[in-house]
Amino acid sequence: MNGKTWRNLKEEKADEIKTFLLKAGGKEEARKNPSEVWRIRLPDALFTYYQNRTLYIAHGPSEKNLLPIYQKMEEIAGPRYSSPDREMLFGLDETGKGEIIGPVILAGVSFPKELFPTIDKIVGLSDTKRPHKFPYWENIFKQLSSLKVKGFAYFVEEISPDKLRKENLNRLLDKGYKKIINFFLKGMGEEKRLKEYRIVLDDYGIGKNFRRFLQCLQEKGAEVIVVKSADSEYLEVKTAAILAKRFRERIIKKIKENPKYQIAGLTIGSGNLSDKETKEWLRKWKEVYKNFPYFVKQSFKIRI
DNA sequence: GTTAGAACGTAATGTTAGCG
């Protein structure tokens, strides 16, 4: 079973979608959980609407028959993301802040607004709020990469655990994002083109200097948006989040598969401290080798 | 297999009581 999630779907819109699904041959089934509002089954697909306004779609291996239904649903509910109001969209996001293993990865993506519907199809319904195996991220990444010829571009920055030990995380994020933006500015040639851009990033606690830099971009004509949980509102930020995730997962995978970094049958696990395998690996590694390898964040103040 | 929600981790930053 494959799943897709549609978040922040308003009650009225959900009602309209329900009516439409029933008309399209769906059969309403009994709620199986107090958090559910309704569930409707179509051939090879189950639509469940939850009280927190999430519509979850569980479907079989082929979703070809569902495409017209998705299309109709979008017509009813409107776009899930803030519509493109500029020619070019530019989103930034990071991943790996809360993990003890591996770097923090920053990503920036830019694409022309014409690609918005295409990218929406690729990442719009993808489920990024829970863990997935590497091929899940890789598959999305490959689809996005194929859009390079049509103007999709990305840049990735890495903050190593070593850097994190010496400097404030948020200031490193400031620097990393600035670097990414400058790289793009160079790529676009003329700053005049800033007028075509909408730049969106998450509010992680931006520093004064970087804020000034962003202000400067705004004065030069760019639309700059800094908001909390930007990835659920802006497609360009969600796309950047996926890219960051893919690059981080690739690094984690390489470490995990390296026999040099396995001990007593243990791998590094997910890299998060709440992962029992990660914690056990850290304990064992310290016991045997005393010092940790380069990819362990010494900045974390925990005793193992 | 899914959800919601809480528990459990980190870092950074905002707030405030109280000490010298």
Add this chain to the structure above:
DNA sequence: CGCTAACATTACGTTCTAAC
């Protein structure tokens, strides 16, 4: 009066559980 330690809040995460 100013500084600082302690507490609270807000981000980022994963995992567990009850309910299907």
